[in-house]
Amino acid sequence: MKKQKQFAIAIVAILLLSVLTAMPVMAGSGDESNSTLTDDRGQTPYVPPPLTTLSYPPVATLPVCEELQTYLDCVSTKKGDIVFVFDTTGSMYDEIDEMKNISKDFADGLASAGIDFRLGLTEFRDFPVTCDGTACGDPGDFAYKVYNGGVLTSSSSVFKSWIGGLSASGGADLPESTLAALTHTVKDQKWRGGDASKIVILISDAPPHPDGHCCNQEGNKFSGVISALTRNGITAYVVGPDDASMKKIASATGGKFYLIRAGVTLKPILEEITGVIRCSFSIVGDEIACEDNKLEVCVQLRGKDNVLIPYRAGYTKAWMYVRCPDGTSHRYDLKYDNKTKAYCATVDPVCEGEPGVVGVTVYGKVCEWSAVERFEVTCGIRKVFFSTEEDFVTFGPEPPDGNPIISDGDLLCSDCTVFARNRELLAAFQTEIDLGLDAADVIDMERRLVAFSTELDDPQGWFTAGDLLATNGAVIPNIALLAKFDIPKADLGLDAVHFIGDKEKIIAFLEYATVTGDLWWENPDRLATMLEEYDIDIWFSTEGTAPTPEAPLFLDGDLLSARTGTIIARNALLLPPSVPAGIPRRGVDFGLDAVTADRGGNRERIRFSTEILYDGEPYFTDGDVLRIGNGVVCTNEDLIRCFEPKTNFLGLDALSVPVKEVCKPSIEVEKKVLDPIEQAWVEQITAHVDDTVTFQCKIHNDGTCCPLYDIKVTDILPESLKYANNAMVNGKQREPDEINDKELMWFFEGPLNPCETITIKFNARVVKCGEDINVQRVKAVCEKTGEVVYDEDRATVVVPCVERKPDLVIPDIAGIGVVGEPLNIFYTIKNQGNTVAGSSYTGLWIGGKYIKKDYVGPLAPGAAINLKPFNYTWDCTAGEKAEIKVCADIADQVAESNEANNCKAETWTCTLKKPDLVITKVWYEYTGPKFLEDTTIYYTIKNQGKGTVGASKTYMKWYPGGKLILADDVPSLSAGQTSTQSFAPYTFSETGFDINICADGNRKIAETNEANNCKRYYTLG
Structure with missing residues (x-):
C-alpha cells in the first residue's frame, strides 16, 4: 500500500568554487559557447549580461599566488545560489539598516559580473521559550523564517523587498537559534542542482546555543550542522563575533570569517563575495573506491582547460568530509602524493565497518580560492536491491533493454542497473501486466531467485497482492503467513519480506513450495511446520492492523514471524525513542514498507523503511533506509542518485541489502595518566621527583565477532618511575605480578566479550628526573579463529631536571584616578614558578613615593590572586599624571628563580567623569x-x-x-x-x-x- 509522500526538488549540487577574497573580473570572454546557458528547470534560457570590469582588489598579493592564479578559470559564466542567514535580534539594528541600503546594489553587482544568481533569505532570532530559568527569546521571537517558501529569486527588487521588511527586535539571552536557522536553510531552501555554487552568508553578533542547551528546542547539534553544510557542498561566509564555533562554520566549509563591527562594514564584504564567484578550479576524483570497508580517495586540482594546478606547500591543499550510513560525519586531511600529482587519503575501516552508501565531500584550496566536489561510494556490500514507489525516467546509465522508463514494479540495484523488470519477476506466472512491487528479498543473485509481493492482484486470479511469490513460481498465500496468529482468516496484504536461515535451505524450501499446489490454501497451518522442518523463518509485515484497529494484536508497522506467530520487532522498537512510534503508548504507527537483515536473524542487523516520514529528530522520510533503533543508514536521495532522476525522492517499496558477516577479532588498549590539576585523564603530564602519579589502562574488545581469552597485560615502567602499589582492576584491588622492578603483568583467562572493557589503575612514584614513556601492551587470543590480537599505547611523564623555586610576578594592575573618589588600585599576583611560594608582602608606590603594603598568603605553582585591592585614596587633581608601581615580595621573604621581575609600573592620569x-x-x-x-x-x-x-x-x-x-x-x-x-x-x-x-x-x-x-x-x- 502506498501512503502519502512528500517530494522535494533535488539538491544534488557541486559547489563550483569559493574564493576567500575578491578578484578582478575579466572584461569580456571570447568563448561564445557560454553565451547562453540552458536552464535545467525548463524555463527561458539564462542570457548573461555583458561582463563589466569591477574594481575589486586583487587577491594574489604573493608571488606564489600570482603564479597559481594564472591556472584558474576567471572567464566562463558562473552560477551562484546565495542565501543570507540574518540575525534580526535587537542588537543587529545597524547591520539591518546597512543591508537595506546595499541589498539591491549587491544583487545588481552579481548581474554586472555575469553571474547567473539566485538569492534567498533565512531570518532568525531565537525560540520564544523560557527553560531552566533562562529566557531564550522574547515572546514575539521565532527560531527561523525561510522566505518565499525557500524559492530563491533572481530579482534584485524582490530581494530588496525581503531585506526591507527586516526589523531588529527581541533576543533575550546572548546566544541565538543559529543552528536551527542553518539546518532549515540547508533543508528548506530550494537550491539549484548542477554546477551552481551554494553559498551561505551568516550575519550575527551572537554565538549559537551550545549542544544540549534547553534553548536548542529542535535538538540541533553543532557537528550535525557542519555535516549538513558539507554534505550538501555549501560554503559559508560568517560575519560574527569572536567565537570558536562561528569561526569553525566558515573554516570547515572553505569559507571565510569576518569579525563583526571590527571596522569593516557589510558592503566591502559582499563586494568581495561577488568577486569570488568569478574564478574557479575543479576537483577531479577518478580514483575514489571502497572495497570491503577500505575507502581510498585521490583527487587532483585542475584549472582552466583542465590543466593540473601545481602543488605548492602551504598554498594548495585538500580535505574531505566522510558521511557514514548512520548519518555521522568525519573530517580527514588529504596528503599530496608527488608520484600521482594527487591529494590522497585512506580510511580503513571507514565508518567503523558499517556497510552502506558513503558520501565523500572534498574541499580544495589554492591560496585563497576554494572549491568543493561531492562523490558517493558503496562500502562493505556488493549490492543493494530496491524498488521505488513511483515510476520515473532514468537519465543515468541506459538499461540493457534500452527503455529509460523505470516502473515502480522494477527491481533496481545500487550499481545503477535494473536487476529485473516487473515482467521478468512475473515470468513464471505468464503475466505481462506490470503489477508493481511491494516487497522483495533477493535470495540468490546468480540464480535470479527473488521472493517478492506485488501491489496489485493477478488478473488471472493466481495470487493476490498479499501473497508471497518467488521467481521460480512458488506462491505462499497471505493466510498461511498469518496462520500462527490468533486472528480471523483474512488477506492483510504484504508490505515487507525477508527470509531467515541458511541460503541453501531457503532455496530448497522454495523449490518444495512450487509443487505444493493448493496445500497452503487447504491447510494454512502447514506453513509453520514446514518452516520448522527446513529450520528457516519468514519475517514480514502486513498492510493492515489485526484483528481490529481498536484492539490490535499487531500493527502494520510491526515485523512478524510466520514460523512462530510472534512479533520480531514492534514499530516502537524499530524506531528511536524520540520518534512517537507505536500504538497506543506513543501515538503513531509509522508502518513498515520494506525490511532486510542478515540470514542469521540478528535483530541488530535489521534495516527498513517506513510508510510515513518524520519531521522531528532524527528526521527521515518514507524513502530512507533506517537502522533499527538508531536513525538513517542512507537517504532516498543517496539510493536513487546514480539513476539521475529529475527529483531527489521516489519513495521505497522493496529493499534487500545483503549484509556480509565478517569475523574480525581485535583488541584496543588506551593508556592515560591523571592530570592532578585538571583532574582529567591525559596523554602527558609534568611531575617532579617524589610526586606520585596515577595511570589508567583500558583494554577493550573492539572486534566484531568473538570473545577473547588468555589476555596478557604488560606494563613497562620508565627509569624515572617506580611502582607504588594500590592497583585496581575494574574497581577491585588486584596487584600485578612484578616481573622485575620495571615490568608489571596481569593475566586474565577471559572471556572478554565484544564491547566489554577491563580497566586497570595503579600508582607510581617519581624517583628521578627525565622525560620517560610508560608503555602498556596487551595480547589475547580469539578461540573462534585462532587469531592472536595485539595492541599497545603509552603515556608520558615529564620530570624537569631543574631547581624548584617559586617566581612571583604582577601580571596586571587596574583602576582609574577620578577627582574626589577612592582610587581602589587592584593588582594580580601570580606564582609562575615550579614550587609553592610562602607568605609575602606586595608594595604600592605612587609618583615614586612608597604608599603601603598588602599581605599575600602562600601560592601554589601556577596559582594567582586576581584583582586584589590596596584600598587607597589618591587625592589627585584633574590632569595630574603619576607613575603607579606595584611590586611583589618587597621584603625579599621568598627565594625566587627570578628576583628581577617582581614589579609592574604604569603611568595614570587623574580624570573627571564626563557624560557622552x-x-x-x-x-x-x-x-x-x-x-x-x-x-x-x-x-x-x-x-x-x-x-x-x-x-x-x-x-x-x-x-x-x-x-x-x-x-x-x-x-x-x-x-x-x-x-x-x-x-x-x-x-x-x-x-x-x-x-x-x-x-x-x-x-x-x-x-x-x-x-x-x-x-x-x-x-x-
Whole structure:
C-alpha cells in the first residue's frame, strides 16, 4: 500500500568554487559557447549580461599566488545560489539598516559580473521559550523564517523587498537559534542542482546555543550542522563575533570569517563575495573506491582547460568530509602524493565497518580560492536491491533493454542497473501486466531467485497482492503467513519480506513450495511446520492492523514471524525513542514498507523503511533506509542518485541489502595518566621527583565477532618511575605480578566479550628526573579463529631536571584616578614558578613615593590572586599624571628563580567623569490622513559616558544643510541611562524626508566625545 509522500526538488549540487577574497573580473570572454546557458528547470534560457570590469582588489598579493592564479578559470559564466542567514535580534539594528541600503546594489553587482544568481533569505532570532530559568527569546521571537517558501529569486527588487521588511527586535539571552536557522536553510531552501555554487552568508553578533542547551528546542547539534553544510557542498561566509564555533562554520566549509563591527562594514564584504564567484578550479576524483570497508580517495586540482594546478606547500591543499550510513560525519586531511600529482587519503575501516552508501565531500584550496566536489561510494556490500514507489525516467546509465522508463514494479540495484523488470519477476506466472512491487528479498543473485509481493492482484486470479511469490513460481498465500496468529482468516496484504536461515535451505524450501499446489490454501497451518522442518523463518509485515484497529494484536508497522506467530520487532522498537512510534503508548504507527537483515536473524542487523516520514529528530522520510533503533543508514536521495532522476525522492517499496558477516577479532588498549590539576585523564603530564602519579589502562574488545581469552597485560615502567602499589582492576584491588622492578603483568583467562572493557589503575612514584614513556601492551587470543590480537599505547611523564623555586610576578594592575573618589588600585599576583611560594608582602608606590603594603598568603605553582585591592585614596587633581608601581615580595621573604621581575609600573592620569550622549534609535508614526502628515519622530537617547548629565536639548535638523526643524527637552540622565523621547508632530512632504537627530543640539554639555551626537534617518515616499 502506498501512503502519502512528500517530494522535494533535488539538491544534488557541486559547489563550483569559493574564493576567500575578491578578484578582478575579466572584461569580456571570447568563448561564445557560454553565451547562453540552458536552464535545467525548463524555463527561458539564462542570457548573461555583458561582463563589466569591477574594481575589486586583487587577491594574489604573493608571488606564489600570482603564479597559481594564472591556472584558474576567471572567464566562463558562473552560477551562484546565495542565501543570507540574518540575525534580526535587537542588537543587529545597524547591520539591518546597512543591508537595506546595499541589498539591491549587491544583487545588481552579481548581474554586472555575469553571474547567473539566485538569492534567498533565512531570518532568525531565537525560540520564544523560557527553560531552566533562562529566557531564550522574547515572546514575539521565532527560531527561523525561510522566505518565499525557500524559492530563491533572481530579482534584485524582490530581494530588496525581503531585506526591507527586516526589523531588529527581541533576543533575550546572548546566544541565538543559529543552528536551527542553518539546518532549515540547508533543508528548506530550494537550491539549484548542477554546477551552481551554494553559498551561505551568516550575519550575527551572537554565538549559537551550545549542544544540549534547553534553548536548542529542535535538538540541533553543532557537528550535525557542519555535516549538513558539507554534505550538501555549501560554503559559508560568517560575519560574527569572536567565537570558536562561528569561526569553525566558515573554516570547515572553505569559507571565510569576518569579525563583526571590527571596522569593516557589510558592503566591502559582499563586494568581495561577488568577486569570488568569478574564478574557479575543479576537483577531479577518478580514483575514489571502497572495497570491503577500505575507502581510498585521490583527487587532483585542475584549472582552466583542465590543466593540473601545481602543488605548492602551504598554498594548495585538500580535505574531505566522510558521511557514514548512520548519518555521522568525519573530517580527514588529504596528503599530496608527488608520484600521482594527487591529494590522497585512506580510511580503513571507514565508518567503523558499517556497510552502506558513503558520501565523500572534498574541499580544495589554492591560496585563497576554494572549491568543493561531492562523490558517493558503496562500502562493505556488493549490492543493494530496491524498488521505488513511483515510476520515473532514468537519465543515468541506459538499461540493457534500452527503455529509460523505470516502473515502480522494477527491481533496481545500487550499481545503477535494473536487476529485473516487473515482467521478468512475473515470468513464471505468464503475466505481462506490470503489477508493481511491494516487497522483495533477493535470495540468490546468480540464480535470479527473488521472493517478492506485488501491489496489485493477478488478473488471472493466481495470487493476490498479499501473497508471497518467488521467481521460480512458488506462491505462499497471505493466510498461511498469518496462520500462527490468533486472528480471523483474512488477506492483510504484504508490505515487507525477508527470509531467515541458511541460503541453501531457503532455496530448497522454495523449490518444495512450487509443487505444493493448493496445500497452503487447504491447510494454512502447514506453513509453520514446514518452516520448522527446513529450520528457516519468514519475517514480514502486513498492510493492515489485526484483528481490529481498536484492539490490535499487531500493527502494520510491526515485523512478524510466520514460523512462530510472534512479533520480531514492534514499530516502537524499530524506531528511536524520540520518534512517537507505536500504538497506543506513543501515538503513531509509522508502518513498515520494506525490511532486510542478515540470514542469521540478528535483530541488530535489521534495516527498513517506513510508510510515513518524520519531521522531528532524527528526521527521515518514507524513502530512507533506517537502522533499527538508531536513525538513517542512507537517504532516498543517496539510493536513487546514480539513476539521475529529475527529483531527489521516489519513495521505497522493496529493499534487500545483503549484509556480509565478517569475523574480525581485535583488541584496543588506551593508556592515560591523571592530570592532578585538571583532574582529567591525559596523554602527558609534568611531575617532579617524589610526586606520585596515577595511570589508567583500558583494554577493550573492539572486534566484531568473538570473545577473547588468555589476555596478557604488560606494563613497562620508565627509569624515572617506580611502582607504588594500590592497583585496581575494574574497581577491585588486584596487584600485578612484578616481573622485575620495571615490568608489571596481569593475566586474565577471559572471556572478554565484544564491547566489554577491563580497566586497570595503579600508582607510581617519581624517583628521578627525565622525560620517560610508560608503555602498556596487551595480547589475547580469539578461540573462534585462532587469531592472536595485539595492541599497545603509552603515556608520558615529564620530570624537569631543574631547581624548584617559586617566581612571583604582577601580571596586571587596574583602576582609574577620578577627582574626589577612592582610587581602589587592584593588582594580580601570580606564582609562575615550579614550587609553592610562602607568605609575602606586595608594595604600592605612587609618583615614586612608597604608599603601603598588602599581605599575600602562600601560592601554589601556577596559582594567582586576581584583582586584589590596596584600598587607597589618591587625592589627585584633574590632569595630574603619576607613575603607579606595584611590586611583589618587597621584603625579599621568598627565594625566587627570578628576583628581577617582581614589579609592574604604569603611568595614570587623574580624570573627571564626563557624560557622552548618543542617539541609538529613530522611528516615526503619522496620524494625518495623508502620508507623513502630522508625523511624530521618536528617538532613544543614551548617556554612555561615566558622568551624569543635566537637562539638555535634542535638535531635529534637515540633512544635509543642518537647518533646525524642531527641538526637544531631555531630562537629566545618569551614567548608562536611556530615555525614549519624541518631537512635536510635524508634517513632512509625501515624497519623504532626510533628517539628523542630534543630542546636545545647542552644544551646552561637556562630553568625552563631541563627534557622536547625531544619527541620520530618512524615508522615501
